[in-house]
Amino acid sequence: xxxxxxxxxxxxxxxxxxxxxxxxxxxxxxxxxxxxxxxxxxxxxxxxxxxxxxxxxxxxxxxxxxxxxxxxxxxxxxxxxxxxxxxxxxxxxxxxxxxxxxxxxxxxxxxxxxxxxxxxxxxxxxxxxxxxxxxxxxxxxxxxxxxxxxxxxxxxxxxxxxxxxxxxxxxxxxxxxxxxxxxxxxxxxxxxxxxxxxxxxxxxxxxxxxxxxxxxxxxxxxxxxxxxxxxxxxxxxxxxxxxxxxxxxxxxxxxxxxxxxxxxxxxxxxxxxxxxxxxxxxxxxxxxxxxxxxxxxxxxxxxxxxxxxxxxxxxxxxxxxxxxxxxxxxxxxxxxxxxxxxxxxxxxxxxxxxxxxxxxxxxxxxxxxxxxxxxxxxxxxxxxxxxxxxxxxxxxxxxxxxxxxxxxxxxxxxxxxxxxxxxxxxxxxxxxxxxxxxxxxxxxxxxxxxxxxxxxxxxxxxxxxxxxxxxxxxxxxxxxxxxxxxxxxxxxxxxxxxxxxxxxxxxxxxxxxxxxxxxxxxxxxxxxxxxxxxxxxxxxxxxxxxxxxxxxxxxxxxxxxxxxxxxxxxxxxxxxxxxxxxxxxxxxxxxxxxxxxxxxxxxxxxxxxxxxxxxxxxxxxxxxxxxxxxxxxxxxxxxxxxxxxxxxxxxxxxxxxxxxxxxxxxxxxxxxxxxxxxxxxxxxxxxxxxxxxxxxxxxxxxxxxxxxxxxxxxxxxxxxxxxxxxxxxxxxxxxxxxxxxxxxxxxxxxxxxxxxxxxxxxxxxxxxxxxxxxxxxxxxxxxxxxxxxxxxxxx
Numbered sequence: 001x002x003x004x005x006x007x008x009x010x011x012x013x014x015x016x017x018x019x020x021x022x023x024x025x026x027x028x029x030x031x032x033x034x035x036x037x038x039x040x041x042x043x044x045x046x047x048x049x050x051x052x053x054x055x056x057x058x059x060x061x062x063x064x065x066x067x068x069x070x071x072x073x074x075x076x077x078x079x080x081x082x083x084x085x086x087x088x089x090x091x092x093x094x095x096x097x098x099x100x101x102x103x104x105x106x107x108x109x110x111x112x113x114x115x116x117x118x119x120x121x122x123x124x125x126x127x128x129x130x131x132x133x134x135x136x137x138x139x140x141x142x143x144x145x146x147x148x149x150x151x152x153x154x155x156x157x158x159x160x161x162x163x164x165x166x167x168x169x170x171x172x173x174x175x176x177x178x179x180x181x182x183x184x185x186x187x188x189x190x191x192x193x194x195x196x197x198x199x200x201x202x203x204x205x206x207x208x209x210x211x212x213x214x215x216x217x218x219x220x221x222x223x224x225x226x227x228x229x230x231x232x233x234x235x236x237x238x239x240x241x242x243x244x245x246x247x248x249x250x251x252x253x254x255x256x257x258x259x260x261x262x263x264x265x266x267x268x269x270x271x272x273x274x275x276x277x278x279x280x281x282x283x284x285x286x287x288x289x290x291x292x293x294x295x296x297x298x299x300x301x302x303x304x305x306x307x308x309x310x311x312x313x314x315x316x317x318x319x320x321x322x323x324x325x326x327x328x329x330x331x332x333x334x335x336x337x338x339x340x341x342x343x344x345x346x347x348x349x350x351x352x353x354x355x356x357x358x359x360x361x362x363x364x365x366x367x368x369x370x371x372x373x374x375x376x377x378x379x380x381x382x383x384x385x386x387x388x389x390x391x392x393x394x395x396x397x398x399x400x401x402x403x404x405x406x407x408x409x410x411x412x413x414x415x416x417x418x419x420x421x422x423x424x425x426x427x428x429x430x431x432x433x434x435x436x437x438x439x440x441x442x443x444x445x446x447x448x449x450x451x452x453x454x455x456x457x458x459x460x461x462x463x464x465x466x467x468x469x470x471x472x473x474x475x476x477x478x479x480x481x482x483x484x485x486x487x488x489x490x491x492x493x494x495x496x497x498x499x500x501x502x503x504x505x506x507x508x509x510x511x512x513x514x515x516x517x518x519x520x521x522x523x524x525x526x527x528x529x530x531x532x533x534x535x536x537x538x539x540x541x542x543x544x545x546x547x548x549x550x551x552x553x554x555x556x557x558x559x560x561x562x563x564x565x566x567x568x569x570x571x572x573x574x575x576x577x578x579x580x581x582x583x584x585x586x587x588x589x590x591x592x593x594x595x596x597x598x599x600x601x602x603x604x605x606x607x608x609x610x611x612x613x614x615x616x617x618x619x620x621x622x623x624x625x626x627x628x629x630x631x632x633x634x635x636x637x638x639x640x641x642x643x644x645x646x647x648x649x650x651x652x653x654x655x656x657x658x659x660x661x662x663x664x665x666x667x668x669x670x671x672x673x674x675x676x677x678x679x680x681x682x683x684x685x686x687x688x689x690x691x692x693x694x695x696x697x698x699x700x701x702x703x704x705x706x707x708x709x710x711x712x713x714x715x716x717x718x719x720x721x722x723x724x725x726x727x728x729x730x731x732x733x734x735x736x737x738x739x740x741x742x743x744x745x746x747x748x749x750x751x752x753x754x755x756x757x758x759x760x761x762x763x764x765x766x767x768x769x770x771x772x773x774x775x776x777x778x779x780x781x782x783x784x785x786x787x788x789x790x791x792x793x794x795x
Contacts, residue, residue, distance in 0.1 A: 003094065007083070010090045011075040019071075022048045032071040041065070046508075047423055048466070051458050056089070057082050059455055062417070066507035131210050132175040136184065139173050148179055152198045155350055159246060159392050160184065160196025160225075162328070162347040162357045164312050168467040170195035174214070176207040183211060187220075188463050188470045191456060194224040208233050212448075221452040223445060223460055229406050230446045239408040240444035241415065244397035245430060247438035248355075252384035252391060257377065265435040269377055272370030276337040280378035283331045286323020294340045295320050295333070301364040304535050311468055316345065316360060329359070332382075334375040341371045344379060346391075355390025356383060373435065393433040395443060397464060398424040402442040410454040411445070421511050424461055537729050558707055560715050561737040563744035565751055570685060570723025571595050573734030577681075577721045578603040580746040585645035588636050590628045591615070591655030592648060592683060596721075605645055610636065615656045623697060626653035626661040626690070634672065641676040651713060652686035652693065660693040663700075666716040679718035684735075687713055688727035719743070 012032055020028040023045060030039060041049070046065045054060050057078070061067070068074040078086060087094060132145065139149045153161060160166055161184065170184035170193065181199015185192055192215055197204060208224070212233045215222040224230065229240040249255065257266045272278060283291060299317045303309045319325040328348040334341050342363035346356040358379075363372060380391055398419060418424035434440075445460065463470045505511040555564050567573045574596050584604045591611045600607045610632040614622035628649065637644065647669065651661045666682075673680050691709035694701045701709050714720055719740070724733035738744055 004079070006094060007086055007090065008075055008079050010093055011078050011086055012071050014089070015071050015074055015078075018052055019049055022052060030071075032075075034071075035069050036065055037069075047458060048462060051462060054455070057085060059453075063507040130177045131207075131214065132173075133214075134173050134175070136167065136171055136173050139175075145175065148175070149173065149182065152181060155352070156181070156198045156200065157348075157350050158196075158353060159349070159357050159394060161198045162349050163196075163359055163394070164316065164329075164345075164347065165310060165359075166196055168310060168312050169193075169464055171471065174207070174211055176203065176210055178203065178206070181207050183207065185211075186463050186467065186470075187472045188459055189472055190220050191452075191459055191463070192220045192222050193460055193463055194222070196225075205231070205233075212236070221447070221456065223447045226444050226446050227441045229404060229444060233448075237406075237449045238446045239406050239411070239449050240404045240446045241407040241411045242400045242402060242404055242442055243415070243445040244395055244426075244443040245399055245401045245440050246395045246443055247393040247430075247433045247436075247440045249380065249391045249393065249436050249438045250389065252355075252380050252388055255377075255380050255384060261437055262435075265373055265377070265437075268370035268373040268435065270370070272336070272368055272374040275368045275370075278334065278336045278341075278374060280332055280334040280375050280382075282382065283333045285320040285325045285331055289321070291333070291340075292321035295331075295343050295362075298340055298343050298364060299362045302362040304365075304539075313360070330356070332375060332379050334371060334378070336368065336371070341367050342375050344372075344375055346379070349390070349392065353390055355388050355392060357392045358394055372432075376436065393436065393438055396426050396430045396433065397443070397461075398426045399430045401430070401440055404442075404444060408447070408449070408454060411447075411457055414454055414457060418458075418461075421505050421508070423511075538731060541730070555735075555737070558710055558714075559720060559735075559737045560711055561720070562739050563737070563741065565736040565744070565747045567734040567736070567751065568732065570721075570725070570734040571599075573721050573723070573736050574599040576747055576750050577719070577736050578605060580743060580750050581605075581645065582743070582746075583645045586636075586640075586643050587645055587648050588628070588633055589648040590626060590650060590653050590661075592650050593654055593685075596648070596650075596683065608636065611653075611656065615659075623659070624662040624665060625656045625659035626651065627665040628669065630665070630668070633669065637672060637676060637678070641678060644676075644678050646679040646681050646718075647673055648681045648683065650683035650685070652690035654686065658686070658689065660690045660697075663694060663698070663713065663716075666713065670716045680716060681719045681721065682714065682717040684714060684720045684722040685726050687722070 013028075016028045016030065016032070019039075019041070020026045020030070023039075023041065026039060036046075050060055050062060050064060053064075064077070065074065068077050134142065134145060136149075139145045142149075166184050170186040172185050172187060174183040174185055174194075176182065176199075180203040181197060183194050184196045184198075185194045187193070192211075194208075194211065197207070199207065212222060214220075216234075224238075225243065226240070227246060230238040232238065256262070257269065283295075285292060285295070296317055299313065303313065316325070320331070325331070325345075330346050330348075332344045332346070334344075342361065344358060344362075345360040347359040349355050349357055358376070361372060376391075383391060400416075400419065415424065445457070459470065501512060501516055502509065551566075552564065556562075565573075565576065567576060578599045581603070586606045586608050587600055588608050588610050591609060592607070597607050610629045612622065612625050612627045612629055614620040615625050626649075628647075633647070649661060649666070649669065652658055653661065666680075670680055687710050688706065691701075691706055691713060694709055694713075695704060695706065714737070718738070720735070720737040722735055724730050724735055736747055738747070
């Protein structure tokens with residue numbers, strides 16, 4: 001292996017390890033050719049991956065993973081663009097191969113100096129005779145600072161201080177020299193984010209100046225979330241870039257649904273009220289085990305639809321049944337016909353504010369319209385009757401509600417781009433809160449003018465979105481790298497409106513708003529779709545994983561064959577099948593999927609497409625456009641039957657617009673081929689759709705069981721190949737079915753070799769026996785969807 005090949009291999013391993021670590025679910029031995037979309041890498045994870053890569057390579061194009069679709073392509077990009085840095089990173093591994101000219105070691109990182117002092121016998125990071133830096137969880141029980149911190153918290157806490165999320169996002173305290181107030185702040189490498197302040201307003205400028213000096217002394221990038229533009233600190237001007245909004249409902253006693261301004265809210269509340277008998281009541285956690293369990297179930301269902309769940313949600317979920325939820329929090333439960341529909345946790349703010357923060361809300365995806373609006377209105381009535389004046393609806397990050405004369409232009413442009421791509425944009429949440437007609441104040445991200453790299457705002461976003469992974473604790477030994485040099489802002493000069501729209505949304509078609517899409521051809525593959533029904537089916541299958549099951553018996557109930565090979569995907573099944581097929585030659589076929597044709601050509605076959613001519617006649621009313629051209633097939637067989645390796649038919653033919661293949665056609669083709677001992681292979685990826693269309697359109701099959709018709713279709717074949725992620729209610733897997741013992745053994749050998757090369761350590765068949773995705777095939781059933789296809793749901 002030469003230097004370039006070894007560098008490519010090492011880079012692929014590095015990228016796999018990094019992406020595996022970011023995803024938290026992928027193993028590091030996944031297929032290098034697998035598209036990122038199929039691996040579940042969505043826009044949120046792309047953002048995280050780019051930032052991790054930028055730590056090593058400097059500023060990178062934000063469209064990098066959309067332009068390089070898999071690990072192989074991405075590695076080629078880095079080997080081409082960053083060969084020197086890669087050669088330095090892998091210097092030891094590359095010693096066996098001469099390094100390219102100019103390669104050098106990366107500069108060593110610089111250690112950040114720390115100052116330690118002993119406070120009442122405990123080591124605490126401090127600045128001598130100045131402010132104290134300490135973890136909040138330690139401060140509350142600290143013999144010197146505990147009383148101080150609790151007193152400041154109780155008297156001055158507002159949204160940022162009261163929120164449970166602050167403990168995760170900003171776990172550090174910066175207590176001022178005069179001990180009159182403190183900041184909650186988070187740190188990620190050399191980035192400091194001041195998230196909240198507890199103390200009197202007249203002390204805030206003093207404490208900010210102390211924090212500014214601390215950051216300057218330690219070469220930290222200071223960032224402050226603030227609800228107004230800031231005055232200079234220590235003579236240094238600060239920019240204030242729109243970053244979000246905070247909203248409060250005031251004068252709770254006078255809150256009413258009357259008037260035109262409340263029309264939308266009034267409608268939503270009435271919709272929920274008309275759904276049944278509804279009520280909202282306060283609940284003391286731990287007082288009723290059945291209620292506690294119902295709350296936990298609601299939280300679990302809420303979590304199911306989330307890409308990422310903040311760890312504090314799991315903490316609260318554990319505290320509720322244990323009865324350990326802290327006293328400053330209150331729970332309100334809303335029922336519809338005695339069924340729990342949502343749970344709201346509110347947190348007390350200071351006595352000076354006289355109100356509560358709506359901190360956490362949980363509800364299932366099938367909650368009737370207006371359920372959350374009803375709950376909040378009822379809660380406002382309760383708080384108003386108690387004499388409370390304020391209900392804060394909390395902060396919303398990513399939205400832009402006001403402009404700023406002192407905004408950092410580069411930072412603002414980057415945030416605008418992220419909003420347009422819906423990577424950092426929560427306008428839906430803002431619009432929901434607006435129905436309550438709250439007082440809205442902007443949140444600005446403030447930082448010293450001219451300091452830092454604007455691109456590190458993504459790190460700040462990630463400090464809020466994924467704090468535990470991003471957090472750098474003050475008490476640890478940490479290093480920081482020099483700020484990367486910004487690359488020039490690259491723009492793509494591409495002609496055409498479609499290319500411009502694609503560029504605007506980060507070269508990710510899934511980010512483009514539906515109203516700007518001319519033809520919506522979203523995937524029908526369960527391997528890529530993210531829907532509550534799919535998640536529910538996967539949970540159902542996983543719940544049966546430990547129960548006794550016979551995969552072969554389950555498969556034989558649908559596939560009338562004796563031997564099966566289960567694969568990781570439909571493409572893997574095609575690859576193995578055509579590699580194992582004993583006879584090479586011509587393959588007459590209807591219009592197969594492109595990946596199938598690729599595997600045919602790659603394995604030495606000659607595909608010959610003989611589609612039903614009506615496919616190309618737009619006005620044709622032919623029902624079975626999935627059929628092959630009968631006359632052309634007869635002529636091909638008559639001309640040279642020995643040259644034919646097999647005939648391949650895809651049912652519910654995708655390239656023919658999903659049109660089915662008739663049962664009579666399959667019988668006729670089978671009879672024609674049997675006379676010449678030519679095998680018929682059926683691609684059964686969409687066989688359930690084909691069967692449903694036969695039931696709907698043929699008297700012979702009206703009223704028949706769907707799976708009986710599927711079995712009859714397969715009975716015409718000598719072998720079946722297909723993906724299980726379209727019609728079989730699973731999100732992973734492919735299948736090959738045959739009655740030929742020799743072919744089966746050959747398939748097993750190839751599958752085993754393929755799996756061994758991938759370092760998975762087990763055969764595909766063994767993997768299938770343990771996989772809930774594949775073991776659950778028999779439990780699928782069909783129901784109709786929009787014209788042009790069928791959807792599958794679990795029973």
